[in-house]
Amino acid sequence: MSNTSTRLRRGAIGVVGLVAVAVTAVVAGGAAAKPAAPGNPYNLNKVGTLTVGMTLQFKPQMYLTPKGEPAGYDVVLVKALAKRMGVKLDIKNLDFNGLIPGLVSKKFDMVSVGLSNKPERRKAVSFSRPYVPYAQIMAARKGDSTAATIAAWNSSEKAITSLQGSTAEQLVLKTFPNAESKSFPDQNAAFLEVATGRADGIVVENYLLAQFNKSNGNKLKQVAFKKPLQVEYGSYAVQKGNTALSNYLSKFICSQQKSGQLAKTYKATIGASLPPMPVCR
Known part of the structure; x- marks a missing residue:
C-alpha cells in the first residue's frame, strides 16, 4: 500500500x-x-x-x-x-x-x-x-539475535528504516532516538535495506511485513516485543x-x-x- x-x-x-x-x-x-x-x-x-x-x-x-x-x-x-x-x-x-x-x-x-x-x-x-x-511493529533479518526490548534497539549501533513521511518514521524518531533513522520514499526500498544487511531493522505495519515475506522467501522476522509499537x-x-x-x-x-x-x-x-x-x- x-x-x-x-x-x-x-x-x-x-x-x-x-x-x-x-x-x-x-x-x-x-x-x-x-x-x-x-x-x-x-x-x-x-x-x-x-x-x-x-x-x-x-x-x-x-x-x-x-x-x-x-x-x-x-x-x-x-x-x-x-x-x-x-x-x-x-x-x-x-x-x-x-x-x-x-x-x-x-x-x-x-x-x-x-x-x-x-x-x-x-x-x-x-x-x-x-x-x-493497523499495528506498527519492528522487523529484522531472520538470524538477528538482538534482544526483543526497546532498550536493546535504542542504540547508536542500530540503523532502523521506515517509509518517509509515515507514522512509522515518527515512531522510529520517538521510540529509538539513539538509533540511526533511515527513511525511504519507497516502502520496498526500506525493506530491502534490512534484508540486504545495510540496516538492522524496519518499523512497518504488520501486514506489509507479511506481504514482503510472501514475495521474498520469509527473509525477515517480527521482533517479539511485548506489544506492537503502536496500534491504530x-x-x-x-x-x-x-x-x-x-x-x-x-x-x-x-x-x-x-x-x-x-x-x-x-x-x-x-x-x-x-x-x-x-x-x-
Whole structure:
C-alpha cells in the first residue's frame, strides 16, 4: 500500500473539504439521529440492499482480483454482514476522496475503507466501533539475535528504516532516538535495506511485513516485543445520525471478535495474526 493511501485513511481528507461536506450533511438533515422506519430497521437507502462504498485498491485489505471481483479482508466482512442482515450486498468502487461525499449524498449506506475515527470526520459522518487494526511493529533479518526490548534497539549501533513521511518514521524518531533513522520514499526500498544487511531493522505495519515475506522467501522476522509499537484502528462510516446502522455494525464486529471469526478472517486475508483489538463489553 502506498504512503499516500495510508495517510489518507488514517488522517483527514482536508479541513476545507470536510467542513463543506459537514455543511451539506446538516442542510440535508443528516445531523440528527434517525429513527428506524417500519420494515427498514437500519435506515438503508434501498430497502433490502446494503450498499457499501469502498476503494478497491488496498491489497490485501480490499482489492479487485484479476477477474475484476472484489476480494480481501473488508470484502469478506461485508459479505458476512449482509448475510447476517438478510439483505443483498452492492459494493460501489470509488476513488478514496469520493467516499465521504458519496456517503453524505446517500450514494451508499456505509463506507468500508479502514477510516480512522477523527474529530473532523465526525462532523460529516457517524462511526461504528473499530473493525480493522493497523499495528506498527519492528522487523529484522531472520538470524538477528538482538534482544526483543526497546532498550536493546535504542542504540547508536542500530540503523532502523521506515517509509518517509509515515507514522512509522515518527515512531522510529520517538521510540529509538539513539538509533540511526533511515527513511525511504519507497516502502520496498526500506525493506530491502534490512534484508540486504545495510540496516538492522524496519518499523512497518504488520501486514506489509507479511506481504514482503510472501514475495521474498520469509527473509525477515517480527521482533517479539511485548506489544506492537503502536496500534491504530479503522472503523465503518455511516450517514450522520444513523445510529440504528452504526449500532448494528458495532454489534456485528463484536460478535465476529468474540467468536474468533475476526481473527480467522484477518489471518486468511491479511496473512498475519490479528493485533490487539478494543475489548467488547
